[in-house]
Amino acid sequence: MPGASRRAGLAVAASMVALAAVPSPGAWAAQELPACEKPVYLTFDTGHMGIAPLVADVLKRQEVRVTFFAAAERTQTDGDSLDDHWAPWWKARAAEGNEFGSHTYDHAYWRADVKGAPPSFRIKPSAGPQNGRESTWSAAEYCANIKKASDRLAAVTGKKPLPLYRAPGGKTSPALLAAAEGCGYKYVGWAPAGFLGDELPSEKFSNAKLLTQALDTIRPGDILLAHLGIWSRKDPWAPANLEPLIVGLKAKGFCFRTLRQHPDFKAWIASHP
Template sequence: MAAGVLVALCLPVHASGSSTPAPQDCDKPVYLTFDTGHMGVADLVADVLRRHQVRVTFFAANETTQQGDGSLGTHWAPWWKARAQEGHRFASHTWDHTYWRGDLGAAADRSFRVRPSQGAHKDQTVTLSAAQYCAEIRKSSEWLRQTTGQAPLPLWRAPGGKTSPQLLQAAEACGFKHVGWSPAGFLGDELSSEKFSNAALLQQALARIRPGDVLLAHLGIWSRKDPWAPAVLEPLITGLQAKGFCFRTLDQHPDYRAWVQGHTAAAATARQP
Protein backbone atom coordinates (compact mmCIF):
# COMPACT_ATOMS: atom_id res chain seq x y z
CA MET A 1 0.00 0.00 0.00
CA ALA A 2 1.31 3.41 -0.85
CA ALA A 3 1.72 5.42 2.35
CA GLY A 4 0.42 8.53 0.66
CA VAL A 5 -2.94 6.86 0.06
CA LEU A 6 -3.50 6.40 3.78
CA VAL A 7 -2.34 9.90 4.65
CA ALA A 8 -4.74 11.37 2.11
CA LEU A 9 -7.63 9.72 3.94
CA CYS A 10 -6.61 11.15 7.27
CA LEU A 11 -8.09 14.34 8.67
CA PRO A 12 -5.24 16.08 10.48
CA VAL A 13 -6.03 19.07 12.62
CA HIS A 14 -4.01 21.80 14.18
CA ALA A 15 -1.89 20.10 16.87
CA SER A 16 1.58 19.44 15.57
CA GLY A 17 5.11 18.77 16.70
CA SER A 18 7.47 21.43 17.92
CA SER A 19 11.21 21.83 17.67
CA THR A 20 11.32 23.24 21.20
CA PRO A 21 12.83 20.59 23.48
CA ALA A 22 10.74 19.65 26.50
CA PRO A 23 12.36 19.44 29.96
CA GLN A 24 12.53 15.66 30.05
CA ASP A 25 14.97 12.83 29.78
CA CYS A 26 14.91 12.27 26.03
CA ASP A 27 15.03 14.52 22.98
CA LYS A 28 12.50 12.55 20.91
CA PRO A 29 9.19 12.78 22.81
CA VAL A 30 5.85 11.79 21.32
CA TYR A 31 2.44 12.30 22.90
CA LEU A 32 0.12 9.31 22.66
CA THR A 33 -3.54 10.16 23.22
CA PHE A 34 -6.70 8.04 23.33
CA ASP A 35 -10.25 9.15 22.73
CA THR A 36 -13.07 7.11 24.22
CA GLY A 37 -15.11 4.67 22.14
CA HIS A 38 -16.94 1.44 22.92
CA MET A 39 -14.26 0.61 25.55
CA GLY A 40 -14.02 -2.98 24.32
CA VAL A 41 -10.22 -2.77 24.18
CA ALA A 42 -9.80 -0.48 27.21
CA ASP A 43 -8.42 -3.20 29.48
CA LEU A 44 -6.06 -4.44 26.77
CA VAL A 45 -4.79 -0.91 26.18
CA ALA A 46 -4.26 -0.39 29.91
CA ASP A 47 -2.32 -3.68 30.14
CA VAL A 48 0.03 -2.69 27.31
CA LEU A 49 0.62 0.78 28.72
CA ARG A 50 1.32 -0.64 32.17
CA ARG A 51 3.67 -3.29 30.83
CA HIS A 52 5.78 -0.74 28.98
CA GLN A 53 5.47 2.04 31.59
CA VAL A 54 3.96 4.45 29.05
CA ARG A 55 1.87 7.40 30.23
CA VAL A 56 -0.77 8.83 27.89
CA THR A 57 -3.51 11.46 27.81
CA PHE A 58 -7.12 10.27 27.58
CA PHE A 59 -9.82 12.48 26.03
CA ALA A 60 -13.15 11.37 27.45
CA ALA A 61 -16.77 11.61 26.28
CA ASN A 62 -19.73 9.63 27.58
CA GLU A 63 -20.01 7.21 24.65
CA THR A 64 -22.07 4.04 24.27
CA THR A 65 -20.06 1.01 25.38
CA GLN A 66 -20.06 -2.72 24.74
CA GLN A 67 -20.43 -3.27 28.48
CA GLY A 68 -21.88 -0.99 31.12
CA ASP A 69 -23.71 2.31 31.11
CA GLY A 70 -21.39 4.43 28.97
CA SER A 71 -17.70 5.26 29.00
CA LEU A 72 -18.28 7.84 31.77
CA GLY A 73 -20.80 5.77 33.66
CA THR A 74 -20.58 3.87 36.93
CA HIS A 75 -19.40 0.64 35.28
CA TRP A 76 -16.21 2.24 33.97
CA ALA A 77 -15.52 4.55 36.91
CA PRO A 78 -13.04 2.08 38.54
CA TRP A 79 -11.16 1.87 35.25
CA TRP A 80 -10.64 5.63 35.19
CA LYS A 81 -9.59 5.67 38.84
CA ALA A 82 -6.98 3.00 38.14
CA ARG A 83 -5.55 4.97 35.21
CA ALA A 84 -5.21 8.05 37.44
CA GLN A 85 -3.26 5.99 39.97
CA GLU A 86 -0.93 4.89 37.17
CA GLY A 87 -0.07 8.48 36.28
CA HIS A 88 -2.08 9.01 33.11
CA ARG A 89 -3.67 12.39 32.39
CA PHE A 90 -7.22 13.24 31.34
CA ALA A 91 -9.04 15.88 29.30
CA SER A 92 -12.48 16.45 27.80
CA HIS A 93 -13.86 15.15 24.51
CA THR A 94 -17.22 16.87 25.25
CA TRP A 95 -19.92 15.02 27.19
CA ASP A 96 -22.23 13.89 24.38
CA HIS A 97 -19.48 13.54 21.77
CA THR A 98 -20.84 16.71 20.20
CA TYR A 99 -19.72 17.44 16.66
CA TRP A 100 -19.41 21.04 15.48
CA ARG A 101 -21.33 21.62 12.25
CA GLY A 102 -21.28 25.40 11.79
CA ASP A 103 -21.08 28.87 13.33
CA LEU A 104 -24.13 31.02 13.99
CA GLY A 105 -24.45 34.58 15.25
CA ALA A 106 -22.00 37.42 15.70
CA ALA A 107 -19.18 37.54 18.22
CA ALA A 108 -21.39 39.18 20.84
CA ASP A 109 -24.07 36.52 20.49
CA ARG A 110 -22.12 33.51 19.27
CA SER A 111 -23.75 30.11 18.89
CA PHE A 112 -22.99 26.90 17.05
CA ARG A 113 -24.84 24.31 15.04
CA VAL A 114 -23.85 20.92 16.47
CA ARG A 115 -24.76 17.25 16.16
CA PRO A 116 -24.22 15.05 19.25
CA SER A 117 -23.63 11.36 18.62
CA GLN A 118 -24.79 10.51 22.15
CA GLY A 119 -27.34 11.70 24.69
CA ALA A 120 -30.85 13.11 24.49
CA HIS A 121 -30.22 14.79 21.11
CA LYS A 122 -28.29 11.90 19.54
CA ASP A 123 -27.92 12.32 15.76
CA GLN A 124 -29.98 15.53 15.79
CA THR A 125 -28.73 18.92 14.61
CA VAL A 126 -29.26 21.44 17.38
CA THR A 127 -28.00 24.90 18.32
CA LEU A 128 -25.85 25.58 21.38
CA SER A 129 -24.72 28.94 22.65
CA ALA A 130 -21.04 29.42 23.41
CA ALA A 131 -21.83 28.98 27.11
CA GLN A 132 -23.74 25.76 26.42
CA TYR A 133 -20.90 24.33 24.35
CA CYS A 134 -18.49 25.22 27.13
CA ALA A 135 -20.77 23.34 29.53
CA GLU A 136 -20.47 20.31 27.21
CA ILE A 137 -16.70 20.46 27.52
CA ARG A 138 -16.73 21.15 31.25
CA LYS A 139 -19.14 18.33 32.12
CA SER A 140 -16.70 15.60 31.10
CA SER A 141 -13.85 17.39 32.82
CA GLU A 142 -15.78 17.65 36.07
CA TRP A 143 -16.84 13.98 35.92
CA LEU A 144 -13.20 12.99 35.54
CA ARG A 145 -12.20 15.22 38.46
CA GLN A 146 -14.85 13.81 40.78
CA THR A 147 -14.28 10.21 39.72
CA THR A 148 -10.49 10.05 39.69
CA GLY A 149 -9.61 12.70 42.28
CA GLN A 150 -7.16 14.09 39.74
CA ALA A 151 -7.43 17.55 38.21
CA PRO A 152 -8.02 17.08 34.46
CA LEU A 153 -5.94 19.10 32.05
CA PRO A 154 -7.58 22.34 30.84
CA LEU A 155 -7.55 20.89 27.33
CA TRP A 156 -10.18 19.40 25.06
CA ARG A 157 -10.53 17.63 21.72
CA ALA A 158 -13.47 18.19 19.42
CA PRO A 159 -15.12 15.01 18.10
CA GLY A 160 -13.79 14.34 14.63
CA GLY A 161 -11.34 17.19 15.15
CA LYS A 162 -13.99 19.49 13.65
CA THR A 163 -13.71 23.09 14.83
CA SER A 164 -13.81 26.69 13.67
CA PRO A 165 -11.82 29.72 14.84
CA GLN A 166 -14.97 30.93 16.61
CA LEU A 167 -15.44 27.63 18.44
CA LEU A 168 -11.80 27.56 19.52
CA GLN A 169 -12.05 31.12 20.82
CA ALA A 170 -15.21 30.32 22.76
CA ALA A 171 -13.58 27.28 24.38
CA GLU A 172 -10.44 29.20 25.29
CA ALA A 173 -12.57 31.94 26.84
CA CYS A 174 -13.95 29.36 29.27
CA GLY A 175 -10.53 27.85 30.00
CA PHE A 176 -10.02 25.01 27.50
CA LYS A 177 -7.39 24.86 24.77
CA HIS A 178 -7.97 22.53 21.84
CA VAL A 179 -5.64 19.65 20.98
CA GLY A 180 -5.86 17.90 17.66
CA TRP A 181 -3.26 15.49 16.31
CA SER A 182 -0.28 15.57 14.00
CA PRO A 183 -0.60 14.41 10.38
CA ALA A 184 1.57 11.36 11.06
CA GLY A 185 -0.18 10.91 14.39
CA PHE A 186 -3.41 9.70 12.79
CA LEU A 187 -2.86 6.01 13.61
CA GLY A 188 -5.75 4.76 11.49
CA ASP A 189 -7.77 2.75 13.98
CA GLU A 190 -10.96 4.36 12.62
CA LEU A 191 -10.33 3.10 9.09
CA SER A 192 -11.73 -0.04 7.47
CA SER A 193 -9.62 -3.08 8.35
CA GLU A 194 -10.48 -4.57 4.97
CA LYS A 195 -8.72 -1.67 3.22
CA PHE A 196 -6.11 -0.77 5.83
CA SER A 197 -4.61 -3.74 7.61
CA ASN A 198 -3.02 -3.50 11.02
CA ALA A 199 0.34 -4.38 9.47
CA ALA A 200 0.08 -1.48 7.00
CA LEU A 201 -0.97 0.97 9.72
CA LEU A 202 1.94 -0.08 11.91
CA GLN A 203 4.44 0.20 9.06
CA GLN A 204 3.30 3.68 8.14
CA ALA A 205 3.30 4.93 11.73
CA LEU A 206 6.81 3.70 12.40
CA ALA A 207 8.05 5.29 9.18
CA ARG A 208 6.36 8.69 9.55
CA ILE A 209 6.15 9.63 13.23
CA ARG A 210 8.54 12.39 14.25
CA PRO A 211 9.55 13.91 17.61
CA GLY A 212 6.87 16.18 19.02
CA ASP A 213 3.99 14.45 17.25
CA VAL A 214 0.61 14.07 18.95
CA LEU A 215 -0.70 10.57 18.24
CA LEU A 216 -4.39 9.60 18.14
CA ALA A 217 -6.07 6.27 18.87
CA HIS A 218 -9.34 5.13 20.49
CA LEU A 219 -10.56 2.77 23.20
CA GLY A 220 -12.68 0.89 20.68
CA ILE A 221 -14.11 1.61 17.23
CA TRP A 222 -17.42 -0.05 16.34
CA SER A 223 -16.85 -0.18 12.60
CA ARG A 224 -13.37 -1.74 12.51
CA LYS A 225 -13.65 -5.53 12.34
CA ASP A 226 -9.98 -6.26 13.09
CA PRO A 227 -9.25 -4.20 16.22
CA TRP A 228 -6.21 -1.93 16.09
CA ALA A 229 -5.46 -2.45 19.78
CA PRO A 230 -3.55 -4.25 21.02
CA ALA A 231 -2.37 -5.66 17.67
CA VAL A 232 -0.70 -2.40 16.62
CA LEU A 233 -0.32 -0.64 19.96
CA GLU A 234 2.34 -2.84 21.51
CA PRO A 235 4.65 -3.13 18.46
CA LEU A 236 4.18 0.59 17.85
CA ILE A 237 5.35 1.39 21.37
CA THR A 238 8.31 -0.97 21.27
CA GLY A 239 9.21 0.07 17.72
CA LEU A 240 9.25 3.75 18.61
CA GLN A 241 11.19 3.11 21.80
CA ALA A 242 13.78 1.16 19.77
CA LYS A 243 14.20 4.27 17.60
CA GLY A 244 14.88 6.42 20.67
CA PHE A 245 11.41 7.89 21.19
CA CYS A 246 9.86 8.39 24.62
CA PHE A 247 6.21 8.89 25.55
CA ARG A 248 4.96 11.93 27.45
CA THR A 249 1.61 13.37 28.49
CA LEU A 250 0.27 16.60 27.01
CA ASP A 251 1.01 18.74 30.07
CA GLN A 252 4.66 18.34 29.01
CA HIS A 253 4.09 19.34 25.37
CA PRO A 254 5.76 22.69 24.60
CA ASP A 255 2.65 23.92 22.79
CA TYR A 256 0.44 23.36 25.85
CA ARG A 257 2.74 23.40 28.90
CA ALA A 258 2.35 27.09 29.74
CA TRP A 259 -1.43 27.00 29.19
CA VAL A 260 -1.81 23.98 31.46
CA GLN A 261 0.36 25.45 34.21
CA GLY A 262 -1.38 28.83 34.13
CA HIS A 263 -4.94 27.55 34.02
CA THR A 264 -4.34 24.76 36.52
CA ALA A 265 -2.96 27.27 39.01
CA ALA A 266 -5.84 29.65 38.39
CA ALA A 267 -8.41 26.88 38.85
CA ALA A 268 -6.79 25.79 42.12
CA THR A 269 -6.88 29.36 43.42
CA ALA A 270 -10.54 29.74 42.45
CA ARG A 271 -11.43 26.61 44.42
CA GLN A 272 -9.84 27.86 47.63
CA PRO A 273 -12.40 28.99 50.25
Protein backbone atom coordinates in the same frame (compact mmCIF):
# COMPACT_ATOMS: atom_id res chain seq x y z
CA MET B 1 14.06 -30.19 60.63
CA PRO B 2 15.89 -27.08 61.90
CA GLY B 3 17.68 -26.90 58.52
CA ALA B 4 14.35 -27.16 56.68
CA SER B 5 12.89 -24.38 58.84
CA ARG B 6 15.89 -22.20 58.13
CA ARG B 7 15.61 -22.79 54.39
CA ALA B 8 11.89 -21.96 54.50
CA GLY B 9 12.63 -18.75 56.39
CA LEU B 10 15.25 -17.75 53.84
CA ALA B 11 12.80 -18.43 51.01
CA VAL B 12 10.15 -16.22 52.62
CA ALA B 13 12.69 -13.44 53.16
CA ALA B 14 13.84 -13.67 49.54
CA SER B 15 10.24 -13.45 48.36
CA MET B 16 9.63 -10.37 50.46
CA VAL B 17 12.75 -8.70 49.03
CA ALA B 18 11.62 -9.52 45.49
CA LEU B 19 8.17 -8.07 46.12
CA ALA B 20 9.65 -4.94 47.61
CA ALA B 21 11.73 -4.46 44.46
CA VAL B 22 8.63 -4.37 42.23
CA PRO B 23 7.35 -0.77 42.00
CA SER B 24 3.70 -0.24 42.78
CA PRO B 25 1.52 1.67 40.31
CA GLY B 26 1.69 4.65 42.62
CA ALA B 27 5.48 4.50 42.72
CA TRP B 28 5.58 4.31 38.93
CA ALA B 29 3.32 7.36 38.69
CA ALA B 30 5.60 9.31 41.02
CA GLN B 31 8.82 8.54 39.10
CA GLU B 32 10.66 11.53 37.70
CA LEU B 33 10.86 11.42 33.93
CA PRO B 34 14.35 11.46 32.40
CA ALA B 35 15.36 13.98 29.76
CA CYS B 36 13.83 13.16 26.40
CA GLU B 37 15.20 14.28 23.04
CA LYS B 38 12.55 12.53 20.88
CA PRO B 39 9.21 12.84 22.69
CA VAL B 40 5.90 11.66 21.29
CA TYR B 41 2.52 12.20 22.93
CA LEU B 42 0.15 9.25 22.73
CA THR B 43 -3.49 10.17 23.30
CA PHE B 44 -6.66 8.08 23.42
CA ASP B 45 -10.22 9.22 22.83
CA THR B 46 -13.06 7.17 24.26
CA GLY B 47 -15.08 4.69 22.21
CA HIS B 48 -16.96 1.47 22.98
CA MET B 49 -14.31 0.64 25.66
CA GLY B 50 -14.06 -2.98 24.56
CA ILE B 51 -10.28 -2.76 24.31
CA ALA B 52 -9.80 -0.52 27.35
CA PRO B 53 -8.50 -3.33 29.61
CA LEU B 54 -6.01 -4.42 26.95
CA VAL B 55 -4.83 -0.83 26.45
CA ALA B 56 -4.30 -0.46 30.19
CA ASP B 57 -2.30 -3.71 30.35
CA VAL B 58 -0.02 -2.62 27.51
CA LEU B 59 0.59 0.83 28.97
CA LYS B 60 1.46 -0.64 32.37
CA ARG B 61 3.73 -3.29 30.88
CA GLN B 62 5.55 -0.74 28.74
CA GLU B 63 5.55 1.94 31.48
CA VAL B 64 4.01 4.48 29.12
CA ARG B 65 1.85 7.36 30.29
CA VAL B 66 -0.72 8.86 27.96
CA THR B 67 -3.45 11.50 27.86
CA PHE B 68 -7.07 10.32 27.67
CA PHE B 69 -9.84 12.50 26.23
CA ALA B 70 -13.20 11.27 27.50
CA ALA B 71 -16.82 11.64 26.47
CA ALA B 72 -19.83 9.68 27.73
CA GLU B 73 -19.97 7.44 24.64
CA ARG B 74 -22.04 4.28 24.25
CA THR B 75 -20.14 1.17 25.32
CA GLN B 76 -20.27 -2.59 24.88
CA THR B 77 -21.29 -2.81 28.55
CA ASP B 78 -24.70 -1.21 27.83
CA GLY B 79 -23.81 2.07 29.44
CA ASP B 80 -21.43 4.90 28.68
CA SER B 81 -17.70 5.36 29.01
CA LEU B 82 -17.99 7.69 32.02
CA ASP B 83 -20.58 5.70 33.97
CA ASP B 84 -20.07 3.98 37.32
CA HIS B 85 -19.08 0.70 35.66
CA TRP B 86 -15.97 2.36 34.22
CA ALA B 87 -15.19 4.60 37.20
CA PRO B 88 -12.67 2.14 38.76
CA TRP B 89 -10.90 1.81 35.41
CA TRP B 90 -10.45 5.57 35.14
CA LYS B 91 -9.31 5.83 38.76
CA ALA B 92 -6.66 3.17 38.17
CA ARG B 93 -5.32 5.05 35.15
CA ALA B 94 -4.98 8.20 37.28
CA ALA B 95 -3.01 6.25 39.90
CA GLU B 96 -0.57 5.22 37.17
CA GLY B 97 0.22 8.84 36.27
CA ASN B 98 -1.85 9.26 33.14
CA GLU B 99 -3.53 12.58 32.32
CA PHE B 100 -7.08 13.44 31.26
CA GLY B 101 -8.99 15.97 29.20
CA SER B 102 -12.53 16.55 27.97
CA HIS B 103 -13.87 15.18 24.68
CA THR B 104 -17.20 16.98 25.31
CA TYR B 105 -19.66 15.01 27.43
CA ASP B 106 -22.09 14.20 24.61
CA HIS B 107 -19.40 13.66 21.97
CA ALA B 108 -20.75 16.81 20.35
CA TYR B 109 -19.70 17.39 16.74
CA TRP B 110 -19.37 20.95 15.46
CA ARG B 111 -21.24 21.28 12.16
CA ALA B 112 -21.20 25.01 11.41
CA ASP B 113 -21.03 28.46 12.91
CA VAL B 114 -24.31 30.38 13.10
CA LYS B 115 -24.05 33.94 11.82
CA GLY B 116 -24.69 36.71 14.29
CA ALA B 117 -23.70 37.71 17.79
CA PRO B 118 -23.20 36.41 20.36
CA PRO B 119 -21.54 33.36 18.75
CA SER B 120 -23.52 30.14 18.41
CA PHE B 121 -22.96 26.87 16.62
CA ARG B 122 -24.74 24.03 14.87
CA ILE B 123 -23.90 20.96 16.96
CA LYS B 124 -24.76 17.28 16.43
CA PRO B 125 -23.99 15.01 19.40
CA SER B 126 -23.42 11.29 18.85
CA ALA B 127 -24.20 10.44 22.50
CA GLY B 128 -26.57 11.62 25.21
CA PRO B 129 -30.20 12.72 24.99
CA GLN B 130 -29.66 14.67 21.74
CA ASN B 131 -27.85 11.81 20.00
CA GLY B 132 -28.10 12.22 16.23
CA ARG B 133 -30.08 15.48 16.37
CA GLU B 134 -28.59 18.72 15.12
CA SER B 135 -29.42 21.88 17.03
CA THR B 136 -28.01 25.31 17.82
CA TRP B 137 -25.87 25.72 20.93
CA SER B 138 -24.67 28.97 22.42
CA ALA B 139 -21.02 29.32 23.35
CA ALA B 140 -22.06 28.89 26.99
CA GLU B 141 -23.86 25.62 26.20
CA TYR B 142 -20.85 24.27 24.32
CA CYS B 143 -18.56 25.23 27.18
CA ALA B 144 -20.88 23.56 29.66
CA ASN B 145 -20.65 20.32 27.72
CA ILE B 146 -16.86 20.47 27.74
CA LYS B 147 -16.87 21.18 31.47
CA LYS B 148 -19.35 18.39 32.23
CA ALA B 149 -16.93 15.75 30.92
CA SER B 150 -14.02 17.35 32.75
CA ASP B 151 -15.97 17.48 36.01
CA ARG B 152 -17.02 13.83 35.66
CA LEU B 153 -13.40 12.80 35.07
CA ALA B 154 -12.35 14.69 38.19
CA ALA B 155 -15.07 12.91 40.19
CA VAL B 156 -14.15 9.38 39.06
CA THR B 157 -10.36 9.75 39.03
CA GLY B 158 -9.79 12.03 42.01
CA LYS B 159 -7.43 14.00 39.77
CA LYS B 160 -8.01 17.39 38.15
CA PRO B 161 -8.04 17.01 34.35
CA LEU B 162 -5.86 19.22 32.20
CA PRO B 163 -7.51 22.43 30.90
CA LEU B 164 -7.50 20.87 27.44
CA TYR B 165 -10.15 19.36 25.22
CA ARG B 166 -10.49 17.57 21.91
CA ALA B 167 -13.45 18.25 19.65
CA PRO B 168 -14.98 15.05 18.25
CA GLY B 169 -13.68 14.34 14.78
CA GLY B 170 -11.30 17.27 15.14
CA LYS B 171 -14.07 19.43 13.68
CA THR B 172 -13.77 23.05 14.79
CA SER B 173 -13.87 26.67 13.63
CA PRO B 174 -11.92 29.71 14.83
CA ALA B 175 -15.06 30.94 16.60
CA LEU B 176 -15.57 27.60 18.35
CA LEU B 177 -11.96 27.48 19.52
CA ALA B 178 -12.20 31.05 20.78
CA ALA B 179 -15.34 30.16 22.73
CA ALA B 180 -13.64 27.15 24.32
CA GLU B 181 -10.56 29.15 25.24
CA GLY B 182 -12.82 31.82 26.70
CA CYS B 183 -14.08 29.28 29.23
CA GLY B 184 -10.63 27.85 29.96
CA TYR B 185 -10.13 24.96 27.53
CA LYS B 186 -7.49 24.81 24.82
CA TYR B 187 -8.02 22.52 21.84
CA VAL B 188 -5.70 19.58 21.15
CA GLY B 189 -5.49 18.07 17.70
CA TRP B 190 -2.97 15.52 16.39
CA ALA B 191 -0.10 15.34 13.93
CA PRO B 192 -0.79 14.06 10.40
CA ALA B 193 1.52 11.09 11.04
CA GLY B 194 -0.04 10.70 14.47
CA PHE B 195 -3.40 9.61 13.03
CA LEU B 196 -2.94 5.90 13.77
CA GLY B 197 -5.84 4.82 11.57
CA ASP B 198 -7.97 2.82 14.00
CA GLU B 199 -11.10 4.51 12.57
CA LEU B 200 -10.34 3.43 9.01
CA PRO B 201 -11.88 0.32 7.39
CA SER B 202 -9.62 -2.66 7.95
CA GLU B 203 -10.51 -4.02 4.50
CA LYS B 204 -8.49 -1.18 2.94
CA PHE B 205 -6.11 -0.31 5.78
CA SER B 206 -4.76 -3.47 7.39
CA ASN B 207 -3.14 -3.37 10.81
CA ALA B 208 0.21 -4.31 9.25
CA LYS B 209 -0.02 -1.40 6.81
CA LEU B 210 -0.98 1.07 9.54
CA LEU B 211 1.86 -0.08 11.81
CA THR B 212 4.49 0.21 9.08
CA GLN B 213 3.19 3.64 8.10
CA ALA B 214 3.28 4.92 11.69
CA LEU B 215 6.79 3.64 12.38
CA ASP B 216 8.05 5.18 9.13
CA THR B 217 6.43 8.60 9.45
CA ILE B 218 6.09 9.58 13.14
CA ARG B 219 8.49 12.35 14.11
CA PRO B 220 9.61 13.85 17.45
CA GLY B 221 6.96 16.11 18.96
CA ASP B 222 4.04 14.40 17.23
CA ILE B 223 0.73 13.97 19.04
CA LEU B 224 -0.64 10.49 18.31
CA LEU B 225 -4.34 9.58 18.26
CA ALA B 226 -6.10 6.27 18.90
CA HIS B 227 -9.41 5.24 20.49
CA LEU B 228 -10.65 2.90 23.21
CA GLY B 229 -12.73 0.94 20.72
CA ILE B 230 -14.15 1.70 17.26
CA TRP B 231 -17.49 0.10 16.38
CA SER B 232 -17.01 0.11 12.62
CA ARG B 233 -13.54 -1.47 12.28
CA LYS B 234 -13.83 -5.22 11.71
CA ASP B 235 -10.20 -6.05 12.59
CA PRO B 236 -9.53 -4.03 15.76
CA TRP B 237 -6.36 -1.97 15.71
CA ALA B 238 -5.11 -2.04 19.29
CA PRO B 239 -4.70 -5.77 19.98
CA ALA B 240 -2.46 -6.08 16.92
CA ASN B 241 -0.70 -2.72 16.81
CA LEU B 242 -0.51 -0.89 20.12
CA GLU B 243 2.36 -2.76 21.77
CA PRO B 244 4.37 -3.24 18.54
CA LEU B 245 4.01 0.50 17.89
CA ILE B 246 5.27 1.42 21.36
CA VAL B 247 8.13 -1.09 21.20
CA GLY B 248 9.06 0.01 17.69
CA LEU B 249 9.10 3.70 18.58
CA LYS B 250 11.18 3.04 21.70
CA ALA B 251 13.66 1.12 19.54
CA LYS B 252 14.00 4.21 17.34
CA GLY B 253 14.85 6.35 20.38
CA PHE B 254 11.42 7.85 21.03
CA CYS B 255 10.05 8.36 24.52
CA PHE B 256 6.44 8.84 25.59
CA ARG B 257 5.14 11.86 27.46
CA THR B 258 1.73 13.23 28.42
CA LEU B 259 0.39 16.55 27.19
CA ARG B 260 1.30 18.08 30.53
CA GLN B 261 4.88 18.01 29.22
CA HIS B 262 4.06 19.29 25.71
CA PRO B 263 5.76 22.65 25.03
CA ASP B 264 2.71 24.02 23.22
CA PHE B 265 0.50 23.56 26.29
CA LYS B 266 2.81 24.07 29.29
CA ALA B 267 2.12 27.79 29.61
CA TRP B 268 -1.64 27.33 29.17
CA ILE B 269 -1.76 24.62 31.82
CA ALA B 270 0.30 26.72 34.22
CA SER B 271 -2.03 29.70 33.75
CA HIS B 272 -5.20 27.59 34.27
CA PRO B 273 -4.53 25.64 37.49
